[in-house]
Amino acid sequence: MAQAQSAVATESLPYNDVIPGAVVGRDGEALIVNREKLLELARYLRDHEGYDYLSSVTGVDNLTHPKRQGVERFEVVYHLYSTKRGGGPLVLKARAPEDDPEIPSVVSIWPGADFQEREIWDLFGVRFPGHPNLRRILLWEGFNGHPMRKDWKEAYYEEEHKPYSSRWPYGHYPREEYKYPWQEERAVYKDNLVFPKGFDPDRWQAPEVEYRLGQDIYRELEKLKTDRIIVNIGPQHPSTHGVFRMVVALEGETILGLEPEVGYLHRNHEKIGERNTYLMNIPYTDRLDYINSMSNNLGYVLAVEKLMGKVEVPERAKYLRIIMAELTRVLNHMFAIGFLLNDLGAFFTPALYALEERELILDLFEAASGSRMMCNYMRPGGVAYDVSEEWVAQAKKLVFERLPRAVDELDYYLTENEILLARTKGVGYLSPEDAIAYSTSGPVLRGSGVPYDIRKVEPYCIYDRFDFDIVTEDGGDVYARYMVRIREARESLKILRQALKDLPGGPVIGKKKYTFRIPPGEAYQRIEAPKGELGFYLVSDGTANPYRYHVRSPSFINLTALGPMCVGHKVADSVGILGSIDIVLGEVDR
């Protein structure tokens, strides 16, 4: 229906002069693309318009959206950027009807779409013909249904939107029959379980899983015939930074193919987020990348502010946001370096040095927000609490004296260390072209020599007021990523020194603290989180809850490049390469 209406205006839409009939309409800023012509248009945009960086691909189920009745049910949204020009996104939308949920895969044009398309298949059930490995990624093969569809209900389902009408605060229900039973008592299986009707456990057979592990190479080494073997690393392994699994095909000790297997910490962030109100989601974002809760908060509240339109943030809050986000970056980079060394075999001693500084930064967070790790500090329109004079004095002491020395200390002990050089130089090489194509971001992208930092190319908050540099290293290997982190920590300290010096007085949040109205619309806000580009995609239908809530997590998408980076190296290096990407499983699996 939407296509018929816009057919008249097709001439005036962009790119139709090059590829006739490719763009069929507009939806806000987004261009609606005819799915038949999607690949052609994508190739043109990459090769001739310079949109080489596919930031985010996500799905939307339009089933219950009041403004989108009559539109095809499934929608896949692409956010494209250019690493050369910088600037804002080009948003494409391809739609597919319910009975034929198929959209051509863009993996052949932007390989970074690989995991994201698999995620959409897993959670929405949209197929991507042309995808080389379309398996479920977060859940397991054989799971019952596609949970992010609006008509899929979980076992503990109560209502569409929180706050639930059945909940009485503090148990003060007026009549006995209003008392609500526990979720376990209400659920059909007395537990968090949904089985299809007539399911018989005895006849269940798990589907076969095929991994994409490269070619079989049989080689005769003089008299020694080697065979390909498959090794599982994880999900319980001391070097996988949590519950992460790598399926590795080896010949001898050389890696022929590696496939990451994630989803062991899939906590249904997005499904829960769509039931929550906007404010309720802030503490959940803490638990995404649980090392840097402050910058997750920041990304989310910026996305909500973008959706709200014009929001006045007090000057002091703007500075406090920057201070918190940059403290987080220092913390994360030191943590990452400590644990990279852990992975390379220097067990726990470098990590102890990093953790010592972490505790001091966490003391500041605790004093400001009340919690060490899960700060829940930012709010749309400001920050939750003000900081005291003593806090500022303490932060200044840390930033001006202690932390620069700590970074120098790591640098002094590690950078020229012979073992570190031997283990990291030339290992896990990623060329700049590949780094862009795989949609990597953060230190991985800049470690490959691409000067792309969202704080500079698309400034948010007040980063344009500070003097700092984009850090790049040309090596493209583990060592380059390590160096980027060391140098970026110093740049962050530079920003912190300026911000703490200029910190103005005044309020930290406007009058509208808890209640705010979100107009219908959609917004994609990305920030330069310590691990890379953290994006929040929100679709609002005008109610108190987000209609669609998607997190573009840097760790998850950086993992796309793990397989290609590891091929040809020894199995022991795969752990170091993984450490150099610096993943956090809460963010990978969400």
Add this chain to the structure above:
Amino acid sequence: MADEYLEVPPELSRNVFLTTLDTVYNWSRRSSLWPMMFGLACCAIEMIAVAASRYDLARFGMEVMRPSPRQADVMIVSGTVTKKMVPQIVRLYNQMPQPRYVVAMGACATGGGPFKEGYNVVSGVDKFIPVDVYIPGCPPTPEALLYGMMRLQEKIKRQSVKTVPWYRKERDDIPVPVLGPDILDLRRKEEIKKISAQLADSEKYLERLETKTTQKA
């Protein structure tokens, strides 16, 4: 006291101490609890912080974190237990030698926590494996984890070698759950089969969902 039962030569009376077997047995066990090095989610970061210099788990003889379940005494379930992960957790628990203890660290491991309603989240690890100590918090502070470990030590202190379960013949291993259409606890197989069959008849499950939504309106 002692010389009522045993002849202790006078030159040894200051060097030899008599005590019960339980005390020695429990003292040695609780003073070197080796946790399994096994992090699930956010709480694992606080567990690392406990092992680091400021909180220093080594004061309690627990600094030896073993990545292998075969060498571990206590499993700290540090984070959200998801359905995809629970077969591995049960398998690890089965691989731990007796005596073995489980500490549920944080709200998620205790009862699902903030993610309880999620379709891939197990509402508490105690649905599958027995838990000795629960530590509240999201995440628990390092002090809370230390306190929890001290409570576990107290628990061990009260055990008696006469009654402990691990010298009995029967094993208490738990069947590893299967990833079916949903997580399938093999101990509840018959029950699930029965409920699913009933669903086919009356479609109660869908009915329940519909009444819920209409009630609100």
